[in-house]
Amino acid sequence: MSGLHIREHWIDTASGKLFAQQWVPLQAQGAPIVLLHDSLGCVALWRDFPAQLAQATGHQVIAYDRLGFGRSDAHPGRLRLGFVENEAQQGFTALREYFDIADFIVFGHSVGGGMAVACAAAFASQCMGLITESAQAFVEARTLEGIRSADQQFAEPGQLQRLERYHGSKAQWVLRAWVDNWLAEDFADWNLDTVLAQVRCPLLSLHGDNDEFGSSAHPERLVALAGGPGVARLLQGCGHVPHREQAEVVLAEVVQFLQ
Template sequence: MIDLQTREHWIGTAQGKLFAQEWRPLRAEGAPIVLLHDSLGCVALWRDFPAQLAHATWHRVIAYDRLGFGRSDAHPGRLRLGFVEDEALQGFTALRAYFGITDFFVFGHSVGGGMAVACAAAFASQCRGVVIESAQAFVEARTLEGIRAADQQFAGPGQLQRLERYHGSKAEWVLRAWVDNWLAEAFAGWNLDAVLPHVRCPLLSLHGDNDEFGSAAHPERLVALAGGPATMRLLHGCGHVPHREQAEQVLAEVSQFLN
């Protein structure tokens, strides 16, 4: 095991403070890896994965809570159409400025995968590589079915408390930001088709064959439309959270990709 330095940070923005955490090997190598969480996620819900990733790759790993999530400040309003692409120029840009990051790798899970694609496209000359895990490339019926099922589950007694453990009083906003945006009629035509050709760096798409929020059509489309070299790995017997369900496989794939 390599030694890691772990630090917490607060990043000021015009809309509020963002919480970030970094895991730095004592002899960190290469550009940092920035993690972008899923629709209900936050830094804490990455659990041990950031430390495992830093150990496996020798790269500094940075994760942050988007505005409205986790330990970051509450969002002042509702997410607007285009929020996936806009994160590249909002929280992600604030994080890069705070840490003085030039070149970077980006790793995004679920909707964070779409945001990672947007970051790689917006900063094509600085992004060294993008890893997307369980990412959605468009609005699929399977995705919407999974969201409706989750919404019904969270309506049960005590279920919202699961989110309150990580998001506090923002939990209801977090849930509605996910469900209401994805199920909105205005969002039905959303996709990453126009963004993907601007991704010039290598791209790795990891996707479980049992992902309840998206079929293999997503990684296939992501890889087909990316503007740079792109590879997909379909993980057998895996659901929507590969970094938790098949952590060793994910770490091996990412390490090989970075090398």
């Protein structure tokens, strides 16, 4: 991408190294946008979107692989109940300290959207904007059906290799961390209600009307319960990955939101 400095970083934490990548426009402005990936995601799976986002907004964009994902170190154990909320104090805090970030904008996809809410709540005075994409605000039947279906697909020969391409030997852990946590009995009552009330910044909630992992009840609940002003945008004919399926629409919405 022309006009962008792209840099790779390794962040030391008590639990292991985190991989991060940074896209910096030549005339960078405003608070950095931090990207939080989905349950099976990593920096590489954002593909061209971070560069497009940096160019469209003029803000620097930073994405990182959570511990256990992508190029970051393996997770020492298994994810526990509370992992969505806890990311604000874990990888996200390590990233802010490494880059010396004060004010920030946070953008999360799917479960990363829930983590973005937690980050905006935990650092309410420093969060200038919160963007969620295909985020789950609670555990919905459609979410669980989508996860069960995906779990069956990954059980078929050769399917796990799709994850190994991005997560290497951690692929099986990544899959189980997603499926087993969401389908666990003690996760059934999970929601973001309490955390949402602590958010103070503006919120943009993007959601595809064909999202196989959640209905429009999610963006509606996010906007209704957030402590700051919020707007929900339902994208027509769009599934669970709007930044890939309708990148131009997503970029236009984000640019308008940031203005």
